[in-house]
Amino acid sequence: MDLSNSSPVITDPVAISQPLLGGLPSNLMQFSVMPGGYSGSGLNASVSRLKIEEVLVSGLLDAMKSSSPRRRLNLAFGQDNSSDEDPAYSAWMAKCPSALASFKQIVASAQGKKIAVFLDYDGTLSPIVDDPDKAVMSPVMRAAVRNVAKYFPTAIVSGRSRNKVFEFVKLKELYYAGSHGMDIMASSANYENNSEKSKQANLFQPAREFLPMIDEVTKSLLQVVSGIEGATVENNKFCVSVHYRNVAEKDWKLVAGLVNEVLEAFPRLKVTNGRMVLEVRPVIDWDKGKAVEFLLKSLGLNDSENVIPIYIGDDRTDEDAFKVLRQRNCGYGILVSQVPKETQAFYSLRDPSEVMEFLNFLVRWKKHSM
Numbered sequence: 001m002d003l004s005n006s007s008p009v010i011t012d013p014v015a016i017s018q019p020l021l022g023g024l025p026s027n028l029m030q031f032s033v034m035p036g037g038y039s040g041s042g043l044n045a046s047v048s049r050l051k052i053e054e055v056l057v058s059g060l061l062d063a064m065k066s067s068s069p070r071r072r073l074n075l076a077f078g079q080d081n082s083s084d085e086d087p088a089y090s091a092w093m094a095k096c097p098s099a100l101a102s103f104k105q106i107v108a109s110a111q112g113k114k115i116a117v118f119l120d121y122d123g124t125l126s127p128i129v130d131d132p133d134k135a136v137m138s139p140v141m142r143a144a145v146r147n148v149a150k151y152f153p154t155a156i157v158s159g160r161s162r163n164k165v166f167e168f169v170k171l172k173e174l175y176y177a178g179s180h181g182m183d184i185m186a187s188s189a190n191y192e193n194n195s196e197k198s199k200q201a202n203l204f205q206p207a208r209e210f211l212p213m214i215d216e217v218t219k220s221l222l223q224v225v226s227g228i229e230g231a232t233v234e235n236n237k238f239c240v241s242v243h244y245r246n247v248a249e250k251d252w253k254l255v256a257g258l259v260n261e262v263l264e265a266f267p268r269l270k271v272t273n274g275r276m277v278l279e280v281r282p283v284i285d286w287d288k289g290k291a292v293e294f295l296l297k298s299l300g301l302n303d304s305e306n307v308i309p310i311y312i313g314d315d316r317t318d319e320d321a322f323k324v325l326r327q328r329n330c331g332y333g334i335l336v337s338q339v340p341k342e343t344q345a346f347y348s349l350r351d352p353s354e355v356m357e358f359l360n361f362l363v364r365w366k367k368h369s370m
């Protein structure tokens, strides 16, 4: 499929019009990007403004998870079952049951249908670590993903840049959507030695217009956080991450304040809060959910009667994908979490090791049902 002209470039809400979609294949016309968050003639200031309290709460929750004394003790003994004993977690599990325990129901509903697998990267395929450059995927996890891709169309949908996540995953047989879905390679063949022209033809980059702005904001962010110990900035091509995982808690507010200040000069960018990371990205109506819809459509898997998409992710940005699956009333979102969270997912898994187990279950089930 040639997607070379299909990236609708958005410069101005008023300028959004069909001619921009000239080269988009007709079945993908619905994937035009509308500006999200614009209010009237300008941007609502709250769109880009970060709620500093939110940074504190979500950062603290994340920190608590990795530092609770009981969990540290359990980990030291090679087990991590602390959340089993927590009544709040058990109550949550009743609403969002384990995808391992519910495996039979999941595959029963997929009988005679085609499963498509969508996987987030950080916190899903690789454990969360302090240094984002060291978030490698274990060889056993890679083998599990490779096996899954032998039987089911499989895509990685990550906040990382597409190239970076490919460097971690290293599997040419998958589809990749980087930058929170804003950089989609709709053909796995393009990780072979194909020409630049053919690679471009299969790219869908709805925020291409924002590249210079992202480079510019990266420079400003690097400058403002340079004095804060532990703060780092990661350019993810169509979005930027400001990491505060290694920043002293007393300075989290400062980091959030500085990011807010920088964004005053970039009204077409917004910021959201992930796992101890502030994610700056274009204000366009495009997210991981839209990316999943796009991939389903472009891979010929849009038949919701006969295709069961399974999306596994751990982060807030994955909620957009869970929501899409709920709204389509097909497939399952699976949240990776060790703490109760408000979610649109149907099922849960506790950590990447359970994700691997689930993927292995899928492969075994498929082999036996063939």
Ligand SMILES: O=P(O)(O)OC[C@H]1O[C@H](O[C@H]2O[C@H](CO)[C@@H](O)[C@H](O)[C@H]2O)[C@H](O)[C@@H](O)[C@@H]1O
Residues within 6 Å of the ligand: 120, 121, 122, 123, 127, 128, 129, 130, 131, 132, 133, 135, 157, 158, 159, 160, 234, 236, 241, 243, 245, 274, 275, 276, 277, 279, 315, 317
């Ligand atoms: O959509 P994802 O693939 O989950 O990407 C979201 C962010 O993931 C990475 O940051 C997270 O993982 C790091 C490594 O474990 C960790 O150090 C950091 O605190 C986490 O937030 C990535 O580095 C970010 O750029 C992504 O936005």
